[in-house]
Amino acid sequence: MARHRGRGMASVNYPIGMNLGGDPSQALIHSNPDGKFTVALSAIDLGQGMKQVTRQVAAETLGVPMEDVYVDTADSDTGPHDMGSFASRGTHRMGNAVIAAAREARGVLLEAAAEELEVNAGDLVTDGRGNIHVKGAPSRSITVKATAQAAQFKQGKTIAGRGIFLIPLSTVDPQTGEMNPNTAFAHASLVADVEVDDETGEVTVLKMASAYELGRAINPKMVEQQLVGGAWMGISHALYETPEPYYPDPSHGPRDFNEYLMPGPGDIAPYSITVLERPAPDGPFGGKGPGEMCANPVLPAIANAVYNAVGVRVNDLPITPEKILRGIKANGGARPQPRRGGG
Amino acid sequence: MAKVPVQFRLNGSDRAAFVAPADNLLTLLRRGLNEFGPKYGCGQGTCGTCTVLIDGELQLSCLTLAATCEGRHVETVSGMANGPTLHPIQQAFMEHFAAQCGFCTPGMLTAARALLEANPTPSREEVIDGISGNICRCTGYEAIIEAILAAARSGQVRRA
């Protein structure tokens, strides 16, 4: 009886946004009279960071400090329509709607500043620190605050913007499945190292390493949150979770967290992530969206690592000790496969 | 069933209420006193989102009868900060991005506080043990463990 190490990998891509399109998002932005902006959305933050992603996208587009922008979501009386937070669509679809709204607001902002400075709006730039100045002549400048005050109390302009992003709906050919499913795809590859006990059938994930291509990491700290949390969920799906342990027999369903198994804080493994950025041609600053795909490569990588360790293919999830032990027994013992570098 | 009076301190302030003998503390806090820091996650002591301190001890408010809190001091996440100044553990959670949806965070913070007040220099294993009663479905726990270890290293959490 022994513990066998194994290594497996998987590589995946993931479509960003609702398949076939037809999933609009809208955004509204307006400024207080002192140049502080509010973004009004009906998008949902269920932990993925919608509020912060749109805040950064809005500030970047407006050309103002991030602290000068707050995102207000979600109230159906103030936030315009959005399909919702699912299908990895938030960053891509809502990010683009916010860009569109922020561009409109920025246009008015620069027009108002141009009127104050008596120049063409096209000659103006923002410095991202709350100032607007003539391109190449930083001394000919006005603050965003003074501009907003002038717009409100002197010029009678609304520094505001509306935005919508919609990928038009595609049809599907019934016979061939021809369609326009999505415009942006993210990519990943992941290696999992596991140890399998051939006496108990227990799998321990020792460590994982991945490379994720995400278009643009709009906030790297939140990308890390998603990818680390998603990898944990991947381990959980691969080795632990099922509400129907004898599927398709639905009986014996777990009723609570005592019966529904998930890895605890003591079951996590070191995880090293490398992010690649190939901007999506139609993404907000090239952004795609890692929210859903971050669990996907973990499941097969662990299954392949288990095979590499003991020579058992488990084709039915989750990979329970029982299934591994039955496989080892059927094979007449553990059959470790060739090592693939690494530790 | 006849209700009984209960008086206790909540985050340093006196509170009084009438409760049914079977009412739990979580329901009293949330629906009786509008203290929404502790959350309902399971109602049976398996998730930790309702974690509070009672006289400094870690307790699950969903399994605590409200009437038993008579004369005691109940502390929730809402009482952690010192006015506008965040508690060192709250600060560490922010710095380590140790929350995503934020629903388990009040219970996690309270569990971390109980841990560090009892053991200001825990090992990683002791931190894991300290939050093992708290379920998080978003983060994969790593950032939470790191945040608690960092708060301990800061030396700012005082032994209770």
Add this chain to the structure above:
Amino acid sequence: MLEFRKDLFAAERDDNLNVVGKGAQRQDMPGHVTGRSPFFDDHAFEGLLHLKVVRSPHHHARIRHIDTSAAERAPGVKRVLRGADVPVNKNTLLSLINFGKDDEPTLAVSKVSYKGEPVVAIIAETEHQALAARALVRVDYEVIPHVFDVEEALKPGAPVVNETYPNNYFDYHDRYDHSKLRFGDVERAFAGADFIVDDRYQMSPIEHAPTETNGSIAAPEQNDRFVVHSCAQGLFFSLGTAAKILNLESNRLHFVGGTVGGGFGGKVDSLTEPLSILGAMMTGQPVRYVLDREEEMLYGSPRGAERIYIKDGIMRDGRIVARRIRSYFDAGAYTRLSSYAAIKCTAHLPGPYTIPNVSADIYVAYTNRCPSTAMRGFGITAVDFALEVHMDKGAEACGMDPMEFRILNAYRDGDMKAHRRVAKNTALIECVQVVADKTGWPLSDQARRQSSLTGGGGARADIPATVLDDNGRIGRPETRTGPVTETLPAGTMRIPMTKQPIMEGSAEARPTPPAVPQYEPYRPTPPANQPAYQPQPYQPTPTAPPPTQAAPPSPPSAPPPASAPPTQHGAVRFSSVFGTRRR
């Protein structure tokens, strides 16, 4: 730990940005660490009532009689709701985008189709009173045979789970019992392949298990409207669903949400909002309907199970020349979103690889279990598990390293995908190379030299002559296997291209206003005569000519694309997606 490889694709990026790309603190973090983030249940209301539902104890049963008289007289009970109280007691979620037929009641009336299906709702002054009254409801059931297995459900004579879809499958295009993908001729390619790898995979159902259970609070507002504190993942999705079920104008509803205690797809279904609002309408008081943990785990709609069969034809040099997939989505008793996921899965196949012959049949089957719904990776996670384990077996069959096998078969810029659109912006090869480097996984020099930017397109951009069939006509299971009916000429495209998005000014330096995508009409190039499709030997050449993806694929010479009106937004158009008119 997270690091960047900024050197890769650097020429395609403008990294001179102020705020984007910075790991700034989350706007919601102060609220999270102080416990002040307002989740749906963190709202106080005077006179708050509590709603609990009576659920079916049977997997499949006819309802003979419901007696709520004792419950109505129970202490604290304000109102008992039955199916007849629900204004529009039949709905399907995607009816908001005009896809699929209404098939699911809010409260069951004549039949229950899964264990846990809501039948009666009790509204009382306290949760205890609602639970006590729930036990007093008497429902007389006649238990009928059930079916749990997806493939059993599709057999003739299986118990009918969902009368709206009496054959136990979702109808695609008013024509087929499954969603089809056809590209090339898999059978001919299998016959010429050196290795065949064939296997079956089973994804488990998964419970979302968010720490915050599903729930909502609805209350009358002062202006003849209702405010709804909701944990919905789509605020207007839920508002629209509630408005339809309650037969209300949308502006009578004021939804507040946006701070959700985890969803992962499990809060798309509006499980509670219609009943809490109906309760508020009926009682004139605030009504709170929150699932308890057991309800969330057992009846909170899981990620559906999927059964997937994959057959690959592989050449000795490692090229995959054919892939055939048959997959079954377990929808449970009602459609919810499974019909959508199956199309997404169809588009995803055969995975991120360029395979010249692909065929897939994706079924959505109804079974007597809790309806499944969206979950993180919906339509993809399960098939990715199956595909990537199958890739491992394929590599083993032809004696290749698993990473080399993936790099060899990876899709590249300019390659034709099986749904007849050209791959762009690909990066699978680079991901594999980077993770190999990090983990010390040995790769050959040749594999290290490959790039997503080169070596694609050319013959790999061709649409092959494709054999078609008429298998799986609705209501005729005997047609599920049948002969080739027609060969579609190489290069055929029938669906108008979605207007191609382009990013304006993406390489411009600051302070030019940042880029925003705009859509431009697709301009087809003149038709060209396409030679018959010939699979090209894979020859990774590091000195390959520049990628050819810049040129759009030549459209077919025949048949011409149907006159392509500009695709327009609107729910109306969705009805044409699958030719499935709502009834």
